[in-house]
Amino acid sequence: MAAVPASLLNGTAQRSARMAISRPMLVVFLGGVNLVLIQWVLVRELTALLMGTELVVLLVTITYFLGLSVGFLASSRIPARWLGALGAAALLLHLSLPIWFRLVAAGLASAGAYWAVFLLLPLATPFVVSAFYSIFLPLYADHQQERLPRLYTTELLGSACGVLVLVALGGMGLTTVYALYAGILMGLLLALGMRRVTAIAMLIGCAAWILLLPALNDWSNARWFEALHELPAGLRTLHSSYSAYQKVDVLEDPQGRRYLYLDGLLHYGTDRWSRLNVIMGTVPAELLKPESSLVIGAGSMEMERLIAERGGQVTTVELDPAVVAASAAYLDSVNLMSILPNRRVIIDDAKHYIANTGERYDLIATDVPAAFSIQTATLYSQPFYEQLARRLTGDGVLVVNLTTRLTEDNLTARRIARTILSVFDEVMVVTSHDSRLSFAFAADSLPFSLPDLQAALEGSGETSFTLYHHAAVEALAGDVAPITLDTMDLVLQISASRIVDRLAAE
Amino acid sequence: MIQTQQIAGAASTPAGTRRSYPLIVGVLLGALQTGLFFQLTFTLSSGFTTYLLITLCWLLGGALGSSLAPRLSVSLRGLQAAMLIAYALCGVLVLLFPFNTALSPAYCLLIGAAGLYPGVFFARESTRGTARGLFFWENNGFIIGLALTTVVFMLAGRAALWLLPAGLALLVWVWSAPADGRG
Numbered sequence: 001m002a003a004v005p006a007s008l009l010n011g012t013a014q015r016s017a018r019m020a021i022s023r024p025m026l027v028v029f030l031g032g033v034n035l036v037l038i039q040w041v042l043v044r045e046l047t048a049l050l051m052g053t054e055l056v057v058l059l060v061t062i063t064y065f066l067g068l069s070v071g072f073l074a075s076s077r078i079p080a081r082w083l084g085a086l087g088a089a090a091l092l093l094h095l096s097l098p099i100w101f102r103l104v105a106a107g108l109a110s111a112g113a114y115w116a117v118f119l120l121l122p123l124a125t126p127f128v129v130s131a132f133y134s135i136f137l138p139l140y141a142d143h144q145q146e147r148l149p150r151l152y153t154t155e156l157l158g159s160a161c162g163v164l165v166l167v168a169l170g171g172m173g174l175t176t177v178y179a180l181y182a183g184i185l186m187g188l189l190l191a192l193g194m195r196r197v198t199a200i201a202m203l204i205g206c207a208a209w210i211l212l213l214p215a216l217n218d219w220s221n222a223r224w225f226e227a228l229h230e231l232p233a234g235l236r237t238l239h240s241s242y243s244a245y246q247k248v249d250v251l252e253d254p255q256g257r258r259y260l261y262l263d264g265l266l267h268y269g270t271d272r273w274s275r276l277n278v279i280m281g282t283v284p285a286e287l288l289k290p291e292s293s294l295v296i297g298a299g300s301m302e303m304e305r306l307i308a309e310r311g312g313q314v315t316t317v318e319l320d321p322a323v324v325a326a327s328a329a330y331l332d333s334v335n336l337m338s339i340l341p342n343r344r345v346i347i348d349d350a351k352h353y354i355a356n357t358g359e360r361y362d363l364i365a366t367d368v369p370a371a372f373s374i375q376t377a378t379l380y381s382q383p384f385y386e387q388l389a390r391r392l393t394g395d396g397v398l399v400v401n402l403t404t405r406l407t408e409d410n411l412t413a414r415r416i417a418r419t420i421l422s423v424f425d426e427v428m429v430v431t432s433h434d435s436r437l438s439f440a441f442a443a444d445s446l447p448f449s450l451p452d453l454q455a456a457l458e459g460s461g462e463t464s465f466t467l468y469h470h471a472a473v474e475a476l477a478g479d480v481a482p483i484t485l486d487t488m489d490l491v492l493q494i495s496a497s498r499i500v501d502r503l504a505a506e
Numbered sequence: 507m508i509q510t511q512q513i514a515g516a517a518s519t520p521a522g523t524r525r526s527y528p529l530i531v532g533v534l535l536g537a538l539q540t541g542l543f544f545q546l547t548f549t550l551s552s553g554f555t556t557y558l559l560i561t562l563c564w565l566l567g568g569a570l571g572s573s574l575a576p577r578l579s580v581s582l583r584g585l586q587a588a589m590l591i592a593y594a595l596c597g598v599l600v601l602l603f604p605f606n607t608a609l610s611p612a613y614c615l616l617i618g619a620a621g622l623y624p625g626v627f628f629a630r631e632s633t634r635g636t637a638r639g640l641f642f643w644e645n646n647g648f649i650i651g652l653a654l655t656t657v658v659f660m661l662a663g664r665a666a667l668w669l670l671p672a673g674l675a676l677l678v679w680v681w682s683a684p685a686d687g688r689g
Contacts, residue, residue, distance in 0.1 A: 054656075054660070058652075058653060058656055058657075061652065062649055062652070062653060065645060065648060065649045065652070066649065068641075068645050069642055069645045069646055069649070072638055072641045072642040072645060073638070073642050075638050076636070076638050134641070137637065137641065138636070138637040138638035138640075138641050138642075139638075141632060141637035142636050142637050142638055148628065148629060148632040148637055149572045149573060149575050149576060149628075149629035149632075150573070152568075152569075152572045152625070152628050152629065153569045153572040153573040153625070156565045156566070156568045156569040156572065156625070157565075157566075157569050159565055160562055160565040160566055160569070163558065163561055163562055163565070164562075167558065244554035244557075245554065319552065319553060348551075348553065349551040349552045349553045351548075351549075351551070351552065351605065352550070352551040352552075352553065352605045352607070355604060355605035356605060374544070374656075374659075374660065375547060375552050378548060378552070484663075485548055485663065485664055486662075486663025486664050486665070487663060488659065488660045488663070489660055489661055491660055492657070492660045492661065
């Protein structure tokens with residue numbers, strides 16, 4: 001049997017190393033499973049801490065894969081006797097990762113150095129997160145070379161199992177996934193030759209940590225939201241979960257106000273967002289009296305309530321079931337999901353749903369996050385608006401949040417407006433000075449006039465706003481390019497400026 | 507005996523090639539995976555099932571390729587061509603039949619077929635040098651491919667998802683001449 005060079009070993013270490021190499025397939029398989037599980041935790045947590053945009057997601061992904069390179073590089077330099085200790089350190093760091101990542105971020109933000117989070121955590125990630133598991137395959141392969149195809153096959157199968165484990169258990173929450181993760185890492189350490197006494201002691205430590213985790217998780221989550229988002233002291237975490245798509249948080253301040261955050265970005269909880277829901281929900285519902293409405297994106301689902309209270313069937317299409325579950329459980333007083341009977345939620349990708357449904361709607365409102373990522377940007381694209389236009393009834397209207405104010409120097413709002421103008425014959429825009437946002441009302445022929453819209457806005461309590469008729473919107477949008485699947489440069493700009501703005505705010 | 511052959515093989519491959527070849531293959535694989543992800547999430551579904559489809563089928567294709575590598579007589583160049591054809595078919599299929607998830611089994615097969623190449627690549631290339639160097643350089647290339655494709659796509663649009671893999675495949679094709687003994 002080939003072995004780690006004897007020069008690297010001595011005494012009991014040689015025995016440990018022999019044991020370690022006697023079970024390479026098991027070690028590599030378990031490593032493959034855990035690589036996927038820890039990636040799931042890392043991507044959700046770090047993306048939220050850095051307030052997820054496309055560039056942040058890319059940065060986090062790169063740091064994870066860089067860790068694999070670190071492990072590959074270290075594989076020939078790390079003495080076999082260190083592997084057990086490294087595994088124990090990995091167990092400690094990984095099980096506490098969400099907690100210490102948040103506390104580091106909160107501490108730096110409180111000290112006015114949030115910018116350092118963008119350096120410190122991505123720099124630490126390759127060394128403390130993914131490197132450990134990538135040591136084994138090259139280590140074993142380079143000393144038992146005939147086995148590389150088997151080792152590689154085994155690691156890939158382990159990773160595939162990791163993905164399936166997440167599908168089966170991811171919805172049960174972080175504690176469940178971590179319990180499994182700890183068990184797998186303990187199995188790996190035993191395969192590396194860890195003493196049973198040490199293993200039992202570590203197992204007891206892990207069990208204690210897993211029991212404490214829910215409370216520590218909620219506490220650390222609230223602390224970093226307080227520090228990063230300057231929310232009132234005494235904040236409580238009502239719900240925090242990693243979904244298949246993002247980190248979903250619902251928090252409550254001491255005054256009872258609730259906040260919904262998706263990947264660390266505010267989605268509901270301030271007056272600004274409530275005004276958004278009124279302008280996109282109440283106002284068109286009052287004007288149109290729709291029999292059938294569609295809201296793209298769930299969030300707080302307050303908009304759906306405002307429409308449903310005015311009659312007609314309201315459908316929500318949302319990609320992430322975790323958002324719907326959190327919203328229904330913790331924001332029921334806002335969305336009245338448990339009371340209003342004329343509501344339904346469809347879990348699907350909006351693009352897929354719109355392309356396949358035969359239903360038509362009197363009102364479609366898009367309540368989606370700004371174009372921080374490529375995926376959300378597709379929901380502001382020309383092909384998507386063309387699909388939406390086909391799903392409107394004859395007098396149907398599309399309402400879109402331009403995500404900022406429509407002004408001559410605001411490229412994002414101008415690009416979205418230009419995209420809408422490229423699909424619809426008539427577009428009106430209202431800029432709400434309270435919410436500091438602009439909203440477009442679009443159709444081939446709008447079934448209401450500008451004075452009607454003004455009256456509806458005033459009737460809804462909007463006190464300070466500017467209305468733009470079609471020609472004014474055309475003039476403001478100017479000659480910018482519409483958003484298509486071939487012009488996603490806007491995402492890069494928004495993503496970069498979001499990071500710069502955040503760092504400059506320090 | 508195996509050990510002797512490996513050392514001889516390693517000695518016959520220049521050190522520069524042992525780094526640059528896996529690096530450029532990694533860039534290609536990063537570009538292809540990112541391209542598949544963008545194409546399918548744009549015009550099939552951006553649901554979790556699409557992520558599952560790509561990840562699982564690619565992993566299983568790789569596992570199959572790696573386990574079959576010693577018995578496969580197909581050259582790496584042949585498998586590379588098969589991978590590119592599978593990628594192109596995915597792109598064409600999703601354009602012709604947008605948002606048609608009934609075609610998921612076809613995408614599964616195509617992505618699995620594309621995944622065969624990396625599996626065979628690692629198995630065969632491991633005989634030319636250390637696994638450490640092979641995985642290290644390929645992974646670095648993968649990171650470059652992933653980042654490059656994402657940024658170039660945002661700047662240049664969907665053409666990047668066709669042109670980048672095509673250009674990189676050409677590079678790998680040229681590089682593979684001295685490196686792929688069965689090429």
